[in-house]
Amino acid sequence: MKRIRIRRGLAAAAVVALAAGCTAQAATTGTPEAKPSAVESGSSTPTATPGKTASATPKATPTPTPTKTTPTPAPKVVMAVGAKGAQVRELQARLRQIAWFDGVPTGTYGTVTAAAVKGFQGKRGLAVTGTTDTVTWQKLLGMTHKPTADELNGTVAGRPAGKLDARCLHGRVICISKTSRTLSWVNDGKVLSTMDVRFGSQYTPTREGTFSVDFKSRDHVSTIYHTAMPFAMFFSGGQAVHYSADFAARGYNGASHGCVNVRDRAKISALFDQVRVGDKVVVYW
Structure with missing residues (x-):
């Protein structure tokens, strides 16, 4: 009688043990335990997908075709x-x-x-x-x-006039550009004549700004340097626009003591006759 009870007890225990593991077994019935995937295990080796064969040969990278460059010929x-x-x-x-x-x-x-x-x-x-x-x-x-x-x-230089400063666009203006080294006689924005000019040295610079002609002297001679300053039109203290024989002979190899030198005698003579005392003078870069 005891043996029958023991056997029945063992059978019941086996049934309980089977019930406790049925879910896990149902997921893996007939299949060996799966290994962790590469993501789960931290391995960088990818897991082959069943039914697909991984190719062991990588695709070849195409070799770029070298570009032919034509050498630039040396200047002659x-x-x-x-x-x-x-x-x-x-x-x-x-x-x-x-x-x-x-x-x-x-x-x-x-x-x-x-x-x-x-x-x-x-x-x-x-x-x-x-x-x-x-x-x-x-x-x-x-x-x-x-x-x-x-x-x-060499009679004329053919140098283009400098770009007119905004202050030169109205009225009668002697417009002097240090950048282009030109003087333009301008009436209401219209350029009537242009001539080459030379300025003072770094030690005696020609002043920049807006001035007016306050004195004219056709045959002026400097009381300081005792040199001729024909057709002088003074605009800032002792600084004036005038003809310079030295400028005509030496060009830009020399400099003035602050005046605006003109080397074309005919042009400065004509300008002198047209300019009036009180006309504006603009000196700018």
């Missing part, structure tokens, strides 16, 4: 020191238009012309050689106009 020499002729004269006249060459065009490429070319090249970010190569020549052609006969002979 157009003119250099020692050259002579009409093209050199044109070079000098064009440099004179933009205030790099101050002398009279001679047609001879010397040290003065080479220095002017160097200045032009340095200002434009070109190789500073003093030799006019194809790059320098094309740059200069683009910035200047074809010289006239008077420009080639």
Whole structure:
């Protein structure tokens, strides 16, 4: 009787044990315990997906086709020191238009012309050689106009007038630009004449600002320096606009003591006749 009870007890325990594990077994019935995935285990090795075969050969990265570059040809020499002729004269006249060459065009490429070319090249970010190569020549052609006969002979510089300051747009104004080194005679915004000018040195600078003509003297002589100042039009103390024989002879190699020098005698003479005492004078950069 006891044996029967013991067996029945063991059978009941087996039933209880089976009931306790049925859920987990139901999820894995007939299947071995699954290994943790790569994400769960922290492994960087991906788990192969059943039914798919992973390819062991990576795709080849296409090799870029090298781009062929054509080397830029070196600039060719157009003119250099020692050259002579009409093209050199044109070079000098064009440099004179933009205030790099101050002398009279001679047609001879010397040290003065080479220095002017160097200045032009340095200002434009070109190789500073003093030799006019194809790059320098094309740059200069683009910035200047074809010289006239008077420009080639040195009678006029052909320099364009500076951009008018707003103070020059109304009334009768002697408008003087230090940037372009030009004087423009302006009436109500219209430019009637333009001429090259030179200013004082760093020790005797020409004052900038708005002034008016307070005194005119056709044959004036400086009481301080005892030099001639023909067609003088005073606008700021002892500073005046006047003709300068030194400027006509030496160009920008010299400087004034603060006055505005004009080198074209005919133009300053005509200006002197038109300007009245009280007319405005504007000096600006």
